[in-house]
Amino acid sequence: MSVEARERRQPWILLSPALTAIGLLLFVPLFFIVVYSFWLRTATGADQAGFYLDNWNEALTDPFYRDILFSTLRIAAITTVACAVLGYPAAYFIARSKGNKALLLLLLMLPFWISYIIRTMSWINILGVSGAVNWVLLNLGITSEPIQMLYNEPTVILGLVHFLLPFMVLNVYVALEGVDVSLEDAACSLGSTRWQAFREVTLPLSLPGLAAGGLLCFVLSAGTYITPLVLGGPTDAMYANLVFEAIITQLNWPLGSALSLMLLGVLGALVLVYNHYLGMGQLMKGLG
């Protein structure tokens, strides 16, 4: 075999384990889900193979599903904005702190050592009827009856922000680490205030990190079903809960497949649009 042929093959040899894993664990199951979504669940509870558009018709036209899709996207958007607003200053602080960056980053990672479900459930101990906040309010005599603070949309968003904030902070932090501190000094020496220098130089240069963190937060929160299950009320279901309900509770795999492909399609389309306007390529233009 010639040297050139060997060099051409080398990347494929190195990629083959990853390609095999992705192929078997992602594309093959996805293919089955696509096939399933065209099957039909009969009244007897058996799945009938074939090419039926009933599930898709239901997923696309039923206003119940449409409304939940919109509220899912709304919750995801609010969560993303909240993560950006809360996460950016924290990331800036860590990136610009003189010592102990490693410790601060470790503190940021610390929540990942505890299961996401347990972290979500911990809010019950804080905001629940017999939780810490109510205990303080009752003991201080501010209220005589415990207040029900859980099981509504704001607590779902709270739980999501709690879960997703580190992803945002890490992404912004990495971007800020790449922004030379002397750029702000240079801007100030030219006459801009610290705030103007931040707005003109540091913020635009860290946007790729903010965009990446935002995308991650949005996709992860739009696809979640644990948080609304634990912290949401009966009317706070998100789209992934519908999939869960269809597949696990009703055992209606064809409908669940169509619904999950629906969510995948909508999120995929949003990612493409997002990438077009805020994509890395767009932002890095001119950076060579």
Add this chain to the structure above:
Amino acid sequence: MGAVSLTDIVKRFGSFTAVQRMSMDIPEGSFVTLLGPSGCGKTTTLRMIAGLIDPSEGEITIKGKRVNDVPIHKRNLGLVFQNYALFPHKTIAQNVAFGLKYRDLSKADMDRKVRDVLDLVQLPHVADRYPKQLSGGQQQRIALARAIVIEPDVLLLDEPLSALDANLREDMRVELKRIQHRIGITTVFVTHDQSEALAMSDRVVVMSDGRIEQVGTPEDVYNTPASEFVSRFLGISNILSATSKGANAGGLSLELPVFGQITVPKEKAPHVEGAGPVKLVIRAEKLLLTDLSAPRDERAAFDGVVEAVDYQGQAARYFVRVGDQQLQAINMIDERPFQEGETVSVRFRPRDCAALPGAPS
């Protein structure tokens, strides 16, 4: 009072004192270099003038106005960094115009100033490019253009040439001096590179351990070092221990082991008072090696043996032993360099030497 003056400036970082009670006056329009090894406090001093850090004690004035409490963006300074610090997301024209936005100017005036300064740095054609598309030397010129276009009171340069490769650095040295001369701006230049300092400055401030060792013209600090540190830091010097016998009509009379009696002119020993131990400084290039048969001149001559040769092309650095003293000599090469083990005549003029008080460290 100078364009910039520092009075009793002290800067402490925790328990570490970076700058220890420093005072200096920088005359209007002059090119002053802060020269010293890393950690000597030169960059800290520059950053205090810039307003990037605050002095712990003392007063800084720019054009007669106290600026201790004036924030950096109101000091009207041009600052050029070692890594250029160009804004990567802005075009060259936007980079250069950045400081002009904060000065009430019409769009036409701004465009004209940007064009003029790009002409001045000889890069009129790069306005629409991004910094990453320029070479290091070009980025350096743009950084300079961005700093001077705002017509600052003082131009502060923090090791601006050290990221460039050797040949480009020498070209930029000439270029920078040309531009500084053209616009006549007061300039403070920080470097650890002695050849930059000697080539560019009107005055050199040699610093070590947060203190000023010597202030003077490049010739002053090179030929008449005020301390052993300065003589060791600039060029290559031989520092010999000697004993002063006191001044006479011809100058300062010194007694040395091996070399015997030598008289150094008084102006080459401004800090030596009376008799006692002194250091005799002989620059390596003032020590001439010749064949033993070469005719004698006014130089004192001693026999020595070449112990090592550091060949440099047009010149060579020799390590030569005279008696029990090892000396360094840098000589231009005539026909062929001397060889290791060769016996040569080692010669120098006493008036080329300088004397410093105290025994060598």
